[in-house]
Amino acid sequence: MDARTATKSEQRGAELKGSSVIAAIKQSGVEFVLAVPDIHTSKGLLFPIADDPDLRLIRVCKEDECVGIASGLHYTDRRALMLVQYTGFLYSLNAIRAVAVEYKQPICMMVGLLGHDGSVPPTDSKKYGVRIIEPICDAMGIPHHVINQDSDLAKIKPAIDKAYADSFPVVLLIGRSPS
Amino acid sequence: MMKRDECFKALARHITDEIVIATYSSAMEWNGINPRVLNYYSMGAMGLASSHGLGLAIANPNKRIVILDGDGSLLMNLGSLVTIGAQAPKNLVHFVSNNGCYEANGGHQIPNPKVDFSGLARSAGYKHTYDFSELASFEQQIGHVLGQEGPVFGTLYVEKAQPLKYEYNELYSAARRDAIKAELRRSG
Numbered sequence: 315m316d317a318r319t320a321t322k323s324e325q326r327g328a329e330l331k332g333s334s335v336i337a338a339i340k341q342s343g344v345e346f347v348l349a350v351p352d353i354h355t356s357k358g359l360l361f362p363i364a365d366d367p368d369l370r371l372i373r374v375c376k377e378d379e380c381v382g383i384a385s386g387l388h389y390t391d392r393r394a395l396m397l398v399q400y401t402g403f404l405y406s407l408n409a410i411r412a413v414a415v416e417y418k419q420p421i422c423m424m425v426g427l428l429g430h431d432g433s434v435p436p437t438d439s440k441k442y443g444v445r446i447i448e449p450i451c452d453a454m455g456i457p458h459h460v461i462n463q464d465s466d467l468a469k470i471k472p473a474i475d476k477a478y479a480d481s482f483p484v485v486l487l488i489g490r491s492p493s
Numbered sequence: 494m495m496k497r498d499e500c501f502k503a504l505a506r507h508i509t510d511e512i513v514i515a516t517y518s519s520a521m522e523w524n525g526i527n528p529r530v531l532n533y534y535s536m537g538a539m540g541l542a543s544s545h546g547l548g549l550a551i552a553n554p555n556k557r558i559v560i561l562d563g564d565g566s567l568l569m570n571l572g573s574l575v576t577i578g579a580q581a582p583k584n585l586v587h588f589v590s591n592n593g594c595y596e597a598n599g600g601h602q603i604p605n606p607k608v609d610f611s612g613l614a615r616s617a618g619y620k621h622t623y624d625f626s627e628l629a630s631f632e633q634q635i636g637h638v639l640g641q642e643g644p645v646f647g648t649l650y651v652e653k654a655q656p657l658k659y660e661y662n663e664l665y666s667a668a669r670r671d672a673i674k675a676e677l678r679r680s681g
Binding site for chain 2: 346372373374375376378379380381382383384385386387388389390391392394408409411412413416417418
């Protein structure tokens with residue numbers, strides 16, 4: 315169920331389990347997670363990923379580094395996921411514009427929407443920074459999917475597989491802070 | 494002070510199956526001196542050459558990765574020195590051509606031409622760092638530098654070059670990208 319079609323009561327009762335998100339990431343063939351810490355995904359994703367022997371976490375200083383590293387890994391068919399806050403996504407836009415979109419590299423981005431609770435679509439968020447993310451993706455032609463609850467987990471693997479098949483970026487928006 | 498093209502000509506004599514990542518003015522000059530399939534050009538997002546290089550180094554542990562960075566470019570991604578220092582790829586050699594200016598953008602001075610890039614790299618965790626300002630010394634030591642366990646960093650103190658003809662699209666064309674991928678898949 316998409317965030318836009320779910321009722322508010324369904325969204326309020328929903329949950330997004332971090333362990334399930336991580337399982338979906340692994341099922342997608344991702345070996346590397348490239349990250350700057352984000353309090354929205356810190357407990358549910360980044361701490362467990364740091365302890366997960368099946369994923370190699372590369373901590374970077376600024377989010378646009380992830381774009382270059384992921385591109386370099388892709389040349390030898392190694393899959394990576396960029397895990398950042400929406401502020402870091404905004405910071406990285408020029409790198410995403412050049413490397414991911416214009417040079418058609420499969421940069422897969424998981425973007426935490428800090429301050430968003432998933433009860434409304436991100437475009438209706440009270441936070442300006444959250445509201446503009448999907449319109450920016452649309453303007454750049456980047457496919458994007460909202461991951462708000464466990465029923466959204468099935469979107470992750472097809473989205474990442476398609477990014478690599480098409481050699482084009484994808485954005486997975488973490489609307490609710492994973493448990 | 495050296496000329497960058499003379500440094501690159503000396504370097505080219507030691508390059509065999511390495512992946513060479515070059516950016517902007519360094520890319521234009523390197524491509525003219527040593528055109529080859531395994532030249533990977535970082536264009537479009539200034540500063541990312543070192544990050545591309547880290548990804549390539551991790552994915553290709555049996556190949557040497559040589560980064561030809563620019564001073565203005567590296568200043569836009571200084572954090573990558575720390576990331577590379579932490580990941581410590583043994584196969585990564587990172588050169589920065591220091592001419593004190595943004596050569597591809599009109600030759601304007603960088604914010605502080607006295608910046609010590611090798612010092613920054615050393616404190617960020619690079620295993621070996623070098624400074625070269627004389628061509629004879631560079632020619633004599635380049636073989637040894639390339640053979641060191643990485644991450645290795647070298648600052649090349651060079652003169653500002655004559656204005657180059659920048660043809661970025663050709664350097665990062667889809668055909669070139671596909672050729673690099675095919676060669677890496679072939680050579681494993």
